[in-house]
Amino acid sequence: MTGAGRLARFWGSTVGRKIVMGATGVLLVVFILGHLAGNLLIYSGAEAENRYAALLKSNPELLWVIRVVLLGALVLHVWAGLGLARTAAMARPVGYQQSAPQSATVASRTMRWGGLFLIVFLVIHLLHFTTGTIHPSFHGTDVYANLIDGFRVWYAALFYLLAMVVLGLHLFHGTSSMFQSLGLSHPGYDEGRRRTMRIVSVLVFGGFASIPLAVWLGWVR
Amino acid sequence: MKRDTAAPTGALNARIPPGPLDRKWDRHRFDLKLVNPANKRKYSIIVVGSGLAGGSAAATLGELGYQVKCFCFQDSPRRAHSIAAQGGINAAKNYQNDGDSIWRLFYDTIKGGDFRAREANVYRLAQVSVEIIDQCVAQGVPFAREYGGLLANRSFGGAQVSRTFYARGQTGQQLLLGAYQALERQVAAGTVTMYPRTEMLDLVVVNGRARGIVVRDLVTGTVSSHVAHAVVLATGGYGNAFYLSTNAKGCNVTATWRAHKRGAFFGNPCFTQIHPTCIPVSGEHQSKLTLMSESLRNDGRVWVPRQKGDRRTPGEIPEQERDYYLERKYPSYGNLAPRDIASRSAKEVCDEGRGVGETGLGVYLDFQDAIRRLGEAKIRERYGNLFEMYQRITDENPYQAPMRIFPAVHYTMGGLWVDYDLMSTIPGLYVIGEANFSDHGANRLGASALMQGLADGYFILPNTIGDYLATSGLEPVNGDHPAFGSVEAEISDRVKKLLSIRGARTVDSFHRELGKLLWDLCGMARNEAGLKQALARIPELRNEYWENVNVPGSDVELNQALEKAGRVADFLEFAELMCVDALHRRESCGGHFRTEYQTPEGEALRDDRNFAYVAAWEYAGRGNTPLLHREPLAFENVQLAQRSYK
Amino acid sequence: MNLTLLVWRQAGADAPGQMVRYAATGITPDMSFLEMLDVVNEGLVGKGEAPIAFDHDCREGICGSCGMMINGVAHGPMQGTATCQLHMRSFKDGDTIVIEPWRAHAFPVIRDLVVNRNAFDRIIASGGYVSVSTGSAPEANNLPVPKQDADRAMDAAQCIGCGACVAACPNASAMLFTAAKVGHLSLLPQGQAERERRVLSMVRQMDLEGFGGCTWHGECQEACPKQISIEWISRMHRDYLKASIGWREERAGASEG
Numbered sequence A: 001m002t003g004a005g006r007l008a009r010f011w012g013s014t015v016g017r018k019i020v021m022g023a024t025g026v027l028l029v030v031f032i033l034g035h036l037a038g039n040l041l042i043y044s045g046a047e048a049e050n051r052y053a054a055l056l057k058s059n060p061e062l063l064w065v066i067r068v069v070l071l072g073a074l075v076l077h078v079w080a081g082l083g084l085a086r087t088a089a090m091a092r093p094v095g096y097q098q099s100a101p102q103s104a105t106v107a108s109r110t111m112r113w114g115g116l117f118l119i120v121f122l123v124i125h126l127l128h129f130t131t132g133t134i135h136p137s138f139h140g141t142d143v144y145a146n147l148i149d150g151f152r153v154w155y156a157a158l159f160y161l162l163a164m165v166v167l168g169l170h171l172f173h174g175t176s177s178m179f180q181s182l183g184l185s186h187p188g189y190d191e192g193r194r195r196t197m198r199i200v201s202v203l204v205f206g207g208f209a210s211i212p213l214a215v216w217l218g219w220v221r
Numbered sequence B: 001m002k003r004d005t006a007a008p009t010g011a012l013n014a015r016i017p018p019g020p021l022d023r024k025w026d027r028h029r030f031d032l033k034l035v036n037p038a039n040k041r042k043y044s045i046i047v048v049g050s051g052l053a054g055g056s057a058a059a060t061l062g063e064l065g066y067q068v069k070c071f072c073f074q075d076s077p078r079r080a081h082s083i084a085a086q087g088g089i090n091a092a093k094n095y096q097n098d099g100d101s102i103w104r105l106f107y108d109t110i111k112g113g114d115f116r117a118r119e120a121n122v123y124r125l126a127q128v129s130v131e132i133i134d135q136c137v138a139q140g141v142p143f144a145r146e147y148g149g150l151l152a153n154r155s156f157g158g159a160q161v162s163r164t165f166y167a168r169g170q171t172g173q174q175l176l177l178g179a180y181q182a183l184e185r186q187v188a189a190g191t192v193t194m195y196p197r198t199e200m201l202d203l204v205v206v207n208g209r210a211r212g213i214v215v216r217d218l219v220t221g222t223v224s225s226h227v228a229h230a231v232v233l234a235t236g237g238y239g240n241a242f243y244l245s246t247n248a249k250g251c252n253v254t255a256t257w258r259a260h261k262r263g264a265f266f267g268n269p270c271f272t273q274i275h276p277t278c279i280p281v282s283g284e285h286q287s288k289l290t291l292m293s294e295s296l297r298n299d300g301r302v303w304v305p306r307q308k309g310d311r312r313t314p315g316e317i318p319e320q321e322r323d324y325y326l327e328r329k330y331p332s333y334g335n336l337a338p339r340d341i342a343s344r345s346a347k348e349v350c351d352e353g354r355g356v357g358e359t360g361l362g363v364y365l366d367f368q369d370a371i372r373r374l375g376e377a378k379i380r381e382r383y384g385n386l387f388e389m390y391q392r393i394t395d396e397n398p399y400q401a402p403m404r405i406f407p408a409v410h411y412t413m414g415g416l417w418v419d420y421d422l423m424s425t426i427p428g429l430y431v432i433g434e435a436n437f438s439d440h441g442a443n444r445l446g447a448s449a450l451m452q453g454l455a456d457g458y459f460i461l462p463n464t465i466g467d468y469l470a471t472s473g474l475e476p477v478n479g480d481h482p483a484f485g486s487v488e489a490e491i492s493d494r495v496k497k498l499l500s501i502r503g504a505r506t507v508d509s510f511h512r513e514l515g516k517l518l519w520d521l522c523g524m525a526r527n528e529a530g531l532k533q534a535l536a537r538i539p540e541l542r543n544e545y546w547e548n549v550n551v552p553g554s555d556v557e558l559n560q561a562l563e564k565a566g567r568v569a570d571f572l573e574f575a576e577l578m579c580v581d582a583l584h585r586r587e588s589c590g591g592h593f594r595t596e597y598q599t600p601e602g603e604a605l606r607d608d609r610n611f612a613y614v615a616a617w618e619y620a621g622r623g624n625t626p627l628l629h630r631e632p633l634a635f636e637n638v639q640l641a642q643r644s645y646k
Numbered sequence C: 001m002n003l004t005l006l007v008w009r010q011a012g013a014d015a016p017g018q019m020v021r022y023a024a025t026g027i028t029p030d031m032s033f034l035e036m037l038d039v040v041n042e043g044l045v046g047k048g049e050a051p052i053a054f055d056h057d058c059r060e061g062i063c064g065s066c067g068m069m070i071n072g073v074a075h076g077p078m079q080g081t082a083t084c085q086l087h088m089r090s091f092k093d094g095d096t097i098v099i100e101p102w103r104a105h106a107f108p109v110i111r112d113l114v115v116n117r118n119a120f121d122r123i124i125a126s127g128g129y130v131s132v133s134t135g136s137a138p139e140a141n142n143l144p145v146p147k148q149d150a151d152r153a154m155d156a157a158q159c160i161g162c163g164a165c166v167a168a169c170p171n172a173s174a175m176l177f178t179a180a181k182v183g184h185l186s187l188l189p190q191g192q193a194e195r196e197r198r199v200l201s202m203v204r205q206m207d208l209e210g211f212g213g214c215t216w217h218g219e220c221q222e223a224c225p226k227q228i229s230i231e232w233i234s235r236m237h238r239d240y241l242k243a244s245i246g247w248r249e250e251r252a253g254a255s256e257g
Ligand SMILES: Cc1cc2nc3c(=O)[nH]c(=O)nc-3n(C[C@H](O)[C@H](O)[C@H](O)COP(=O)(O)OP(=O)(O)OC[C@H]3O[C@@H](n4cnc5c(N)ncnc54)[C@H](O)[C@@H]3O)c2cc1C
Pocket: B048, B049, B050, B051, B052, B053, B054, B055, B071, B072, B073, B074, B077, B079, B080, B081, B082, B083, B084, B085, B086, B087, B088, B089, B171, B172, B198, B199, B200, B201, B234, B235, B236, B237, B246, B247, B248, B251, B252, B254, B255, B291, B410, B411, B432, B433, B434, B435, B446, B447, B448, B449, B450, B451, B453
């Protein structure tokens, strides 16, 4: 079969789509971790944070490569996710009068809506800190100042907190799911991996959430 | 070659090929006419049943290029009752180097069957057994293995060698899934058409030859006909005549009984097997009995208290007050004595009032020694799922307290009479698996039914049926032949009749009553008085059935009550034949124990002079006593001996 | 004990259905769940009403015929147990039990609690076998199989095809069933020749039947009477990925997979 045909078959199958979600999920998670690390520099002061921001911008080509890759990953991720959501919806036209989930978690059952919410967040987030469009007082490359002024606005901070809860949940299920989707599963280490990944996702939530909170409560200024 | 199986003398011709025992099958396969590969596609074959026998036959016939139609009443061929077989399958591989051989398997089976089986068939079975294992392993059946990666074996009732292959406690399941997968492969290839949820209700005979069947679609209720050049029945056993048995709820005698009424002789209908290790009945509502695989007898010790009515818990009964009666009576075979003997011994001790459990109808199967010897882990590995099943049903933990077991109806050695080619007395009607009477004589050894079903289906029938198709110059027949129309009409009328009665009793209540009757009077022990009583009662019950049964619903829908009603109606007719056969056989042999005929030690007492034959019954019309035909059994290779497992 | 049943009644495939309330009286703890339904049905027949239709045969937890949603749980509250092996001691006097059929687009209801599961047969027909015709098999002990592989293969091969995994999965996914068969054969040397081809065509058929995808809810393994692990699903993803890269596929001569 031609490479193209094979690709079409792969993308056309529920398993193929899921593998794509897993792979793109990994990329997105890696970005998130990096991004978190960067933003946590806020606690070591303005120049640290800004140095990091400047570093990001220092090499535009690379930056754009990363941006394109991430955007591509996100598009595939969402596309596959929506596709799977549609098949799932069609797979059970008539639901149960009573159902008592045994192992499905809030996280596992909010992946789809949570994901969609994350898109909304992203758009707002970019307009907020990257373009500054909706930022009350945008200071261009003074990222530190942007953050401080940004989160002094209580509803902005609140919105971020909410978004981080959603992200946390998404990762709580997603980070262990992605390995299984990629076929990296073995009775030997499944349980351990699941636990570690859940801890990581809680840390990501805590790390991110701490920032708007700290600024809002005036701990960092 | 011309066929006159039912010779006028009333003596049946089994058409056993000439020559030395070990060469017969080879020679015969050479003598059989072949169907030219290009022509196979022109022949259509109906296979009723998708169990080990039917499934393997349909798949193999499909592979050979015939047009096959396969039927089963379950929603999928994979659910045939063969799936429930637990213990294992025998084969004369002699992997254990413990002195096994084709000859020994042959001898054990003949002896186990108490010398009421056909030498030639049994020898062929033993020969083919070896190929079965190869075939199943190639299909990916995950048999148990040794650490070296080679196949493992265990010993089984009635044998002193380890020749039983097994897949945990789910051997039948794994073998059936192998056959089912082969079947589905042919379905995909278009050679086999599968008709699930379709019940055969009658056989259609045209010009003395089986040319098709009439079926009812269990979902829509539609009654329709299917035409073919030959019909194969692989519809399993009739143990459910007893209502309570280890068989699946749907197991029935309908297909074989209807074929019998169309002219197929019924062989040894009274030969039923009572399995010694089943979970005892707990109450009135009980719908079926659950088998605890015989393999448990490898490590479990059977015992009852020495004195009557000892109500102490097993733990409180000290060693010297226990009676390990099998080990006592049969020192060399001990707990591995054949089924009929183990069952009867259990009945004896319970009749003496030494039975255990509330009902007093039970004996202990104790694993304490084995657990002490091998450790709980080993026992868990060997029987884990069986122990779980026992605990799930009884709520007792067999790792701590001994299991309580009691005999239950399990298998039917009797079935439609077939010749060496597995063809019944109706030309073109073949019968394979448990549905035929062939290889097990008066008692079947453990792990031999799976072997027979697969031998028939994979290796024997596909060879022999070709000869019939090639030689009998069948005229073209199609569905609008009057024969089909009239049978369809009969069936529809019968269905309408059942639905019109609207009496006061449910189908199950009749079935329960019939079962109880047979269990008491035609079960583990039979005698003339009891059988005559049964023969008087059954027709009464049958008449009441047709006047007072209540079958709700209509015939144009999925109607499970109606399905049951039809099956029970046939059991009510068949039961009579069973008792007639039991009454006529004035000897004890294997599963057929006539209390009048026993040795001083209470062992079965055969009468080889007068009864070394297969009783094949011919239907003589409503109300008439069936006609007996005899197939004399010649034993040229084994010594007829008083069976001894001491 | 006395119970109240809320049972889905539907006269036929196209007929409308609804939940109907029945009283189940005189039930004893040692009855199996199906025997409890037998009792209720005997009563209904007595009143000339249509008994509740449900699939069952072996009543030993091995044929895979039985299966219903019991209080929102496939096969009921007892783990690793098919409906026919569930006993009434798992319930107490006065309980209300809600009983529904498996729900999935690919498992249309035929009547009451009876559904059509032939989609499973078609998945097997699409490649769930080793292509070895009768007679062509080599001597069984010619290819040794490491005990641990044989044992793991058996873990997956135990699937009874009941459909509880589909019924329990929020996406009505048949992944566990399909993965169990793919896994069973992929672990054995006999299954290697068709390994890629098998996983590709079985997954394709699974999708054609209209089952959902897997999003790792794990409900299927909770419901599975044979406690087959979702690790098999992950294993199938791995096999599918390998097969899609597919250098061996041509060699195995599969066309469309
Ligand atoms: C609990 C249990 C455990 C056993 N364990 C062992 C063991 O360990 N070893 C061993 O060797 N044997 C064992 N046996 C015996 C063995 O399982 C059976 O004898 C054997 O499987 C019968 O296979 P079969 O193909 O002849 O019939 P079955 O497997 O019973 O198949 C019958 C087929 O016919 C179909 N059918 C029946 N009637 C009709 C009809 N009217 N219309 C359409 N289709 C119909 C059914 O749908 C089914 O597909 C066991 C039996 C039981 C009950």
